[in-house]
Amino acid sequence: DIVMTQGALPNPVPSGESASITCRSSKSLVYKDGKTYLNWFLQRPGQSPQLLTYWTSTRASGVSERFSGSGSGTYFTLKISRVRAEDAGVYYCQQVREYPYTFGAGTKLELK
Amino acid sequence: EVLLQQSGAELVRPGSSVKISCKASGYTFTDYYMHWVKQRPEQGLVWIGRINPANGNTVYAEKFKSKATLTADKSSNTAYMQLSSLTSEDTATYFCTSTIAAIPFAYWGQGTLVTVSS
Numbered sequence: 039d040i041v042m043t044q045g046a047l048p049n050p051v052p053s054g055e056s057a058s059i060t061c062r063s064s065k066s067l068v069y070k071d072g073k074t075y076l077n078w079f080l081q082r083p084g085q086s087p088q089l090l091t092y093w094t095s096t097r098a099s100g101v102s103e104r105f106s107g108s109g110s111g112t113y114f115t116l117k118i119s120r121v122r123a124e125d126a127g128v129y130y131c132q133q134v135r136e137y138p139y140t141f142g143a144g145t146k147l148e149l150k
Numbered sequence: 151e152v153l154l155q156q157s158g159a160e161l162v163r164p165g166s167s168v169k170i171s172c173k174a175s176g177y178t179f180t181d182y183y184m185h186w187v188k189q190r191p192e193q194g195l196v197w198i199g200r201i202n203p204a205n206g207n208t209v210y211a212e213k214f215k216s217k218a219t220l221t222a223d224k225s226s227n228t229a230y231m232q233l234s235s236l237t238s239e240d241t242a243t244y245f246c247t248s249t250i251a252a253i254p255f256a257y258w259g260q261g262t263l264v265t266v267s268s
Contacts, residue, residue, distance in 0.1 A: 077254055079195075081195075086258035086259065086260060087187075087195065087245070089253070089256050092255075128194075130194065130195055132195075132197075132255070134254050138197055138211035139185075141194055141196065141197065142194075143194050144194045144195075
């Protein structure tokens with residue numbers, strides 16, 4: 039199975055600052071079609087996860103431009119610009135390159 | 151509007167089974183896979199498996215092969231997950247989630263809490 043390893047955040051993050059979350063996979067997530075199958079989700083307390091980005095950097099519909107995904111191969115980053123109160127929660131990366139799909143352990147974002 | 155409406159919370163006895171449902175609306179049910187995800191209290195997300203509602207084809211994570219059974223009813227646009235031989239380790243919220251128009255895991259149900267307790 040592909041192991042996903044997420045980095046931590048220096049919580050709490052001051053409102054208005056930027057925050058970056060890292061995610062590393064144990065195997066390249068590039069598929070034969072050339073796409074890199076890495077997703078990012080935000081799960082706010084008591085809610086279902088929300089898709090933020092897919093194919094590494096494509097923002098899902100309705101997601102703020104403050105969220106940007108980047109990376110390649112086995113190393114990925116989600117950057118959140120001008121952090122706001124509603125960004126608080128747990129962020130997960132997920133690989134959908136091959137079965138079984140696997141998630142990172144989650145990275146908690148707390149705001150100051 | 152795409153909606154995935156899951157069945158309500160369940161309290162079940164150890165050793166028993168439970169079947170939870172996920173009713174899809176707002177899209178053609180048979181066009182896209184339905185996935186199931188487990189989340190234990192205060193823990194992360196774990197992918198259980200997926201079903202192709204068009205033909206019933208399933209793929210499971212290894213650890214759930216003898217625990218979960220995924221089915222789908224095309225006539226009611228509803229996906230089901232049965233969990234068997236329940237233990238306290240199965241106490242969790244279970245989500246259904248669909249990949250639609252090649253956008254993975256774009257839509258999620260509200261989750262079904264299954265509590266295993268005597």
